[in-house]
Every structure is written in C-alpha cells, then in structure tokens.
Amino acid sequence: MNKTHPQRNGDVATFDSTKSCSEERARCWPPSCTRRCACILATALLVLTATSLAVALGLLPRAPVNRFCAASNNQTGFLCDDRASCVPASQVCDRASNCRNGEDEQEELCGDLPRSFPGYLVFHCSDPAYWIYADQRCNGINDCGDCSDEMGSLAACPPCGPEWWSCTPVLYEFCSCIPRRLCRDGVQHCTTWADEYICLP
Ligand SMILES: [Ca+2]
Ligand SMILES: [Ca+2]
Known part of the structure; x- marks a missing residue:
C-alpha cells in the first residue's frame, strides 16, 4: 500500500512500505529523503556519534594494543582491558579468569599455545621441545x-638476590642459588655444604 507525505515545497512524494530503506534511499537521497529514511539516518548518526564520544571519554573499554606490563616483583605480565590490572604471565591461560572480563583466558589467546601467545609471555628453553611462561x-x-x-x-639472569644464597645446589629443583631460608636448617642443599657452615639465613 502506498502512502503519501506532503513535502516542504508542496510536492508529494510516495513511499512504498514494501521496499527496503536502502532501496528507498537510493531512489530519493539526496536531496528529498523521505521522513522514514531521514529518521533512520539521523538515529544511526546519533548512535555513532554517542559511541565515538563514549570511547573518546574512556566510558567504554578499549582493548589495549600492547598488553605487555610489569606485574609484582617486576615480572612480565599481561595488561587487562581496564588498562590497570597486570596479570602475571603464568596466570594467563591457566583456566582461571584474572582480568575482570576474562580476557586473559580468551580463545584466540589460549587456543594454540604457545603459538597463540604474544612473544613476551613465553620463554623458550634450550631444548626446543619445552617452553615456560616468561x-x-x-x-x-x-x-x-x-x-x-x-x-x-x-636466560641472562642477574646474580642471586638478597633472598638467595649462591652455590651449586644438590637438589634438582634449584640451579645456581638456593633460598636463604634453607641455610642452616640441618639439611645439605649446596654440594660444598656452604649452606650449613657459611650461609646465614
Ligand atoms: Ca588466568
Ligand atoms: Ca625458573
């Protein structure tokens, strides 16, 4: 059914409700757009403007382009969408959401480890078959x-920190330092026994 709408210049334009807006717009745009088309276009423009304004003002979260960040103890971390929370690398893809919206567990990040990881989250061991979190x-x-x-x-690690004692450990768990809390505990942890006779906790 055709409807008529009076125009400013007195002409009469017809609007076929069975036609889509795009068809109608193509026929009448510009300059004499029908009221329906003009209303749709104005609404779309309003939504677009409001969204752009909200993003510009920081009201809507935007995914950070670079998510590298320093977590506690200056460890490599993953920056959440809120741009404030820094999740330690080893908590990314651990099946527990640490970012508010769970972006540390998203499929595109965790779907094909370690290839789906950004390089800064991964450390490749000397044996190419093994990798660890950065x-x-x-x-x-x-x-x-x-x-x-x-x-x-x-690895290029710095020397043992103050919480550690430098020696060659007897335990496979450690490499070139042992935790100072193990000094003088009555158990040998260094091959030279230095942890029991020299080291102070
Ligand atoms: Ca996690
Ligand atoms: Ca290590």
Missing part, C-alpha cells in the same frame, strides 16, 4: 628442567 625465567626455580631458564646466556 615470569618463570630467573625466578630461582628450575622450570625448564635443564636450568636454561636460570643459567647461561639464554
């Missing part, structure tokens, strides 16, 4: 299994 490098623990994450040029 924040497991230089944490004192033998995570690679061959100590390549704690010793040598690949």
Whole structure:
C-alpha cells in the first residue's frame, strides 16, 4: 500500500512500505529523503556519534594494543582491558579468569599455545621441545628442567638476590642459588655444604 507525505515545497512524494530503506534511499537521497529514511539516518548518526564520544571519554573499554606490563616483583605480565590490572604471565591461560572480563583466558589467546601467545609471555628453553611462561625465567626455580631458564646466556639472569644464597645446589629443583631460608636448617642443599657452615639465613 502506498502512502503519501506532503513535502516542504508542496510536492508529494510516495513511499512504498514494501521496499527496503536502502532501496528507498537510493531512489530519493539526496536531496528529498523521505521522513522514514531521514529518521533512520539521523538515529544511526546519533548512535555513532554517542559511541565515538563514549570511547573518546574512556566510558567504554578499549582493548589495549600492547598488553605487555610489569606485574609484582617486576615480572612480565599481561595488561587487562581496564588498562590497570597486570596479570602475571603464568596466570594467563591457566583456566582461571584474572582480568575482570576474562580476557586473559580468551580463545584466540589460549587456543594454540604457545603459538597463540604474544612473544613476551613465553620463554623458550634450550631444548626446543619445552617452553615456560616468561615470569618463570630467573625466578630461582628450575622450570625448564635443564636450568636454561636460570643459567647461561639464554636466560641472562642477574646474580642471586638478597633472598638467595649462591652455590651449586644438590637438589634438582634449584640451579645456581638456593633460598636463604634453607641455610642452616640441618639439611645439605649446596654440594660444598656452604649452606650449613657459611650461609646465614
Ligand atoms: Ca588466568
Ligand atoms: Ca625458573
């Protein structure tokens, strides 16, 4: 059924309700758009403008382009969409949501580890078959299994920190330092026994 609408110049334009807006617009735009088309276009423009304004004012979250951040103890982390929360690398894709909207567990990030990871979250051990999270490098623990994450040029770790005692450990768990809390505990942890006779907790 055709409807008529009076125009400003007195002409009469017809509007076929069976036609889509795009068809109608193509026929009448510009300059004499029908009221329906003009209303739809104005609404779309209003929504677009409001959305752009909200994003510009920070009212809507935007995914950070670069999510690298420093978590506690200056460890490598993953920046959440709120641009404030920094999740330690080893908590990304651990099946527990640490970001408010769970962006640390999203499929595109966790679907094909470690290839789906950005490079800064991964440390590749000297054995190409193994990889660990970047924040497991230089944490004192033998995570690679061959100590390549704690010793040598690949890891490039700083000397033992104040919480650690430098020696060659007898336990496979450590590489070149042992935790000071193990000093003088009555159990040998260094091959030289230095942890029992020299080290002070
Ligand atoms: Ca997580
Ligand atoms: Ca380690």
